[in-house]
Amino acid sequence: MPMHRFPDHLLKGHANFMAGRYAREKDRIRDLASEGQKPSTMIIACCDSRAAPEMIFDAGPGELFVLRNVANLVPTYQPDAGQHGTSAAIEFAVKALGIANIVVMGHGRCGGIKAALDAKFSPLDEGDFIGKWMSMLGDLPEQLGQNTLLTDGERQRAMERISIRNSIRNLRTFPYVAELEAAGNLQVHGAWFDISTGELWVMDSDSGDFVRPEI
Amino acid sequence: MPMHRFPDHLLKGHANFMAGRYAREKDRIRDLASEGQKPSTMIIACCDSRAAPEMIFDAGPGELFVLRNVANLVPTYQPDAGQHGTSAAIEFAVKALGIANIVVMGHGRCGGIKAALDAKFSPLDEGDFIGKWMSMLGDLPEQLGQNTLLTDGERQRAMERISIRNSIRNLRTFPYVAELEAAGNLQVHGAWFDISTGELWVMDSDSGDFVRPEI
Amino acid sequence: MPMHRFPDHLLKGHANFMAGRYAREKDRIRDLASEGQKPSTMIIACCDSRAAPEMIFDAGPGELFVLRNVANLVPTYQPDAGQHGTSAAIEFAVKALGIANIVVMGHGRCGGIKAALDAKFSPLDEGDFIGKWMSMLGDLPEQLGQNTLLTDGERQRAMERISIRNSIRNLRTFPYVAELEAAGNLQVHGAWFDISTGELWVMDSDSGDFVRPEI
Amino acid sequence: MPMHRFPDHLLKGHANFMAGRYAREKDRIRDLASEGQKPSTMIIACCDSRAAPEMIFDAGPGELFVLRNVANLVPTYQPDAGQHGTSAAIEFAVKALGIANIVVMGHGRCGGIKAALDAKFSPLDEGDFIGKWMSMLGDLPEQLGQNTLLTDGERQRAMERISIRNSIRNLRTFPYVAELEAAGNLQVHGAWFDISTGELWVMDSDSGDFVRPEI
Numbered sequence: 041m042p043m044h045r046f047p048d049h050l051l052k053g054h055a056n057f058m059a060g061r062y063a064r065e066k067d068r069i070r071d072l073a074s075e076g077q078k079p080s081t082m083i084i085a086c087c088d089s090r091a092a093p094e095m096i097f098d099a100g101p102g103e104l105f106v107l108r109n110v111a112n113l114v115p116t117y118q119p120d121a122g123q124h125g126t127s128a129a130i131e132f133a134v135k136a137l138g139i140a141n142i143v144v145m146g147h148g149r150c151g152g153i154k155a156a157l158d159a160k161f162s163p164l165d166e167g168d169f170i171g172k173w174m175s176m177l178g179d180l181p182e183q184l185g186q187n188t189l190l191t192d193g194e195r196q197r198a199m200e201r202i203s204i205r206n207s208i209r210n211l212r213t214f215p216y217v218a219e220l221e222a223a224g225n226l227q228v229h230g231a232w233f234d235i236s237t238g239e240l241w242v243m244d245s246d247s248g249d250f251v252r253p254e255i
Numbered sequence: 256m257p258m259h260r261f262p263d264h265l266l267k268g269h270a271n272f273m274a275g276r277y278a279r280e281k282d283r284i285r286d287l288a289s290e291g292q293k294p295s296t297m298i299i300a301c302c303d304s305r306a307a308p309e310m311i312f313d314a315g316p317g318e319l320f321v322l323r324n325v326a327n328l329v330p331t332y333q334p335d336a337g338q339h340g341t342s343a344a345i346e347f348a349v350k351a352l353g354i355a356n357i358v359v360m361g362h363g364r365c366g367g368i369k370a371a372l373d374a375k376f377s378p379l380d381e382g383d384f385i386g387k388w389m390s391m392l393g394d395l396p397e398q399l400g401q402n403t404l405l406t407d408g409e410r411q412r413a414m415e416r417i418s419i420r421n422s423i424r425n426l427r428t429f430p431y432v433a434e435l436e437a438a439g440n441l442q443v444h445g446a447w448f449d450i451s452t453g454e455l456w457v458m459d460s461d462s463g464d465f466v467r468p469e470i
Numbered sequence: 471m472p473m474h475r476f477p478d479h480l481l482k483g484h485a486n487f488m489a490g491r492y493a494r495e496k497d498r499i500r501d502l503a504s505e506g507q508k509p510s511t512m513i514i515a516c517c518d519s520r521a522a523p524e525m526i527f528d529a530g531p532g533e534l535f536v537l538r539n540v541a542n543l544v545p546t547y548q549p550d551a552g553q554h555g556t557s558a559a560i561e562f563a564v565k566a567l568g569i570a571n572i573v574v575m576g577h578g579r580c581g582g583i584k585a586a587l588d589a590k591f592s593p594l595d596e597g598d599f600i601g602k603w604m605s606m607l608g609d610l611p612e613q614l615g616q617n618t619l620l621t622d623g624e625r626q627r628a629m630e631r632i633s634i635r636n637s638i639r640n641l642r643t644f645p646y647v648a649e650l651e652a653a654g655n656l657q658v659h660g661a662w663f664d665i666s667t668g669e670l671w672v673m674d675s676d677s678g679d680f681v682r683p684e685i
Numbered sequence: 686m687p688m689h690r691f692p693d694h695l696l697k698g699h700a701n702f703m704a705g706r707y708a709r710e711k712d713r714i715r716d717l718a719s720e721g722q723k724p725s726t727m728i729i730a731c732c733d734s735r736a737a738p739e740m741i742f743d744a745g746p747g748e749l750f751v752l753r754n755v756a757n758l759v760p761t762y763q764p765d766a767g768q769h770g771t772s773a774a775i776e777f778a779v780k781a782l783g784i785a786n787i788v789v790m791g792h793g794r795c796g797g798i799k800a801a802l803d804a805k806f807s808p809l810d811e812g813d814f815i816g817k818w819m820s821m822l823g824d825l826p827e828q829l830g831q832n833t834l835l836t837d838g839e840r841q842r843a844m845e846r847i848s849i850r851n852s853i854r855n856l857r858t859f860p861y862v863a864e865l866e867a868a869g870n871l872q873v874h875g876a877w878f879d880i881s882t883g884e885l886w887v888m889d890s891d892s893g894d895f896v897r898p899e900i
Contacts (some may be wrong), residue, residue: 046358051455063315101305127326129302151293173339173343183319235316406677474872525702529698536737540777553768555818657689659692665746
């Protein structure tokens with residue numbers, strides 16, 4: 041383990057945080073620490089550096105409980121011996137924190153979705169973790185076909201949205217999610233963020249279509 | 256699936272984003288979209304609503320590739336048939352994005368760590384996902400003992416830091432992480448964020464101790 | 471007994487004292503001599519050359535009644551035939567001087583605590599005084615475990631704080647300490663001094679945690 | 686255990702230390718922390734609030750290893766099962782730190798010496814710790830007699846100096862002290878501080894007389 045210094049750009053960024061937001065919101069931040077977090081909303085988002093939920097929703101400390109994995113996937117409920125990180129976060133949010141909203145948020149030009157659509161996951165090896173992780177989508181990528189009149193961009197965006205609906209479907213296989221939703225105590229939402237225009241598209245809970253909301 | 260509206264507080268937050276950061280950084284954000292992300296740093300952080308990496312490091316779009324799971328755990332390298340979300344994100348960051356730094360960042364008053372230290376994961380059921388997920392720590396919580404003169408707060412903080420070192424140890428079982436680190440092309444860091452004081456403590460790469468850096 | 475001169479550095483230091491503080495505070499110092507000491511606070515501290523209570527608290531003559539032994543230990547109340555120096559000082563402070571506060575103050579990188587954590591008290595012999603003195607901690611060092619993911623520095627700091635709480639617990643076995651404290655006429659405090667950063671951490675009287683006070 | 690705040694006068698004193706001495710000597714203090722203490726001198730002094738060795742010798746951090754008990758007493762070498770705090774400190778100073786000088790420093794108007802001279806240790810109870818602790822002086826107080834032409838002040842001062850010589854005699858019963866002193870590698874000194882005039886009287890190593898040194 042070679043010795044090294046912590047990255048300077050992170051130290052400088054943290055100094056900015058202390059001088060800026062922390063200084064301005066110190067009282068609220070300290071209260072959140074002593075009283076515990078009570079976020080009303082969980083966001084299931086992607087690791088992509090261009091799609092941070094706190095940026096997109098201009099959210100401050102204590103507001104969003106955020107799970108981020110590659111391509112914002114949710115597996116089905118599998119209460120076996122495995123160590124399921126995404127399921128653990130959902131369970132914690134719903135059962136320990138009493139979250140009122142879960143938002144599955146995808147975004148444009150998602151590298152994980154692109155990998156799922158590519159025949160080969162280059163530059164990643166076969167039998168890799170990304171390949172297995174994206175296989176959670178099953179044969180959905182194949183179903184989209186290789187229609188030559190659907191552009192690559194359109195296939196990508198279609199898959200990004202299909203994937204969100206797939207995650208939401210899987211989310212509802214968790215018994216407590218289904219029960220709380222049926223009782224009106226939990227809402228499940230879909231959202232898609234355009235990393236270029238900054239637009240947020242939200243999923244119509246009835247039709248499953250993605251639309252730009254009017255405020 | 257009951258009909259419902261997308262949460263208003265998220266829509267308002269997004270409107271703030273569009274009028275604020277997006278308006279100011281539009282050119283850079285569009286370039287990032289068209290040219291692709293090239294973050295130099297991956298952060299492996301917790302889902303906690305009080306510990307968003309982008310806030311702590313005052314980071315903008317394109318800077319941080321962020322994985323967030325409960326208690327910022329990293330499993331050992333297990334190239335089996337399982338769908339390993341955390342491993343997939345690490346693989347994507349290292350092999351597809353060519354990340355130069357990986358930071359495992361824990362934080363104070365972590366609910367996942369608290370669950371690992373508690374005999375029973377109340378209010379979660381036995382055999383739950385959180386229990387299995389936190390079992391990645393093995394017998395480390397037991398090793399800390401139940402010393403009655405160690406306060407609950409001290410046991411918690413010690414475990415938070417042990418857990419970071421454990422994640423870093425596991426990270427190094429990924430062959431490409433070990434190889435790139437040995438070649439000097441990748442650095443692995445530990446950090447711990449104090450959600451009350453806002454302080455960042457960074458891990459000394461030699462001793463493993465956490466210290467407040469001087470800039 | 472060979473002849474020798476009193477160390478020059480001490481004589482020069484004393485000359486500085488006479489020309490400096492004594493010259494400035496002569497009246498007060500003489501009054502203290504003729505009227506007797508009436509310190510409100512007793513400090514139980516370590517012999518370490520880097521942790522003088524008068525320096526840490528910027529205290530002048532007459533302010534602090536100071537006991538210093540290795541690792542600021544307090545034994546339990548043992549009214550036997552033994553010559554208990556620490557107990558004698560506590561008794562004198564409480565019963566003859568009517569002290570209002572007792573502070574047990576530990577510090578970082580304490581050599582006595584290090585000896586208690588080491589299997590062997592090298593370079594000291596077995597059966598030595600340090601070994602027996604530090605045995606006042608009982609099996610507390612063992613209880614901390616030999617967790618390989620707890621760094622040496624962290625074990626040391628944890629033990630330093632455990633030891634302070636142990637001393638405070640023992641202090642309360644003195645009947646007059648317990649009685650006066652219950653009546654609200656005596657307060658018992660814990661403190662830990664960071665010999666590197668200069669910070670003082672004080673013990674929360676409720677949780678036993680050490681925190682940096684806000685003034 | 687009632688809740689309470691750490692004494693304000695100590696917090697203010699510490700803030701003064703941080704803004705003053707610590708700010709000025711930060712580099713040296715940090716070096717002392719990382720490199721370890723290497724004091725050349727041990728002072729065995731009294732707990733009296735008017736006789737702090739660091740004040741009297743204008744000494745900074747790292748200079749003096751300081752043991753303070755009531756009346757600066759040193760017991761004889763008793764390698765039994767007891768927990769001897771003073772002996773532990775002497776052992777640590779000589780064997781672990783390699784101290785070059787030990788100074789036994791008494792002072793005027795010492796409450797412990799006064800207690801030893803009084804028939805009854807009022808306001809302390811019989812069978813108390815102070816009585817047993819001062820009994821280390823054996824029949825020395827009685828030997829001084831109750832000569833009516835020796836004033837109380839003279840008896841007190843004589844006893845203070847007798848006690849220093851007694852402590853030095855006992856110190857030499859420690860085999861390593863005697864050996865190192867014979868080899869010229871350790872010097873043992875006596876000193877007496879006048880808490881009213883600020884004068885330091887040092888013991889002539891040959892005659893045992895206390896004289897004011899010329900610099």
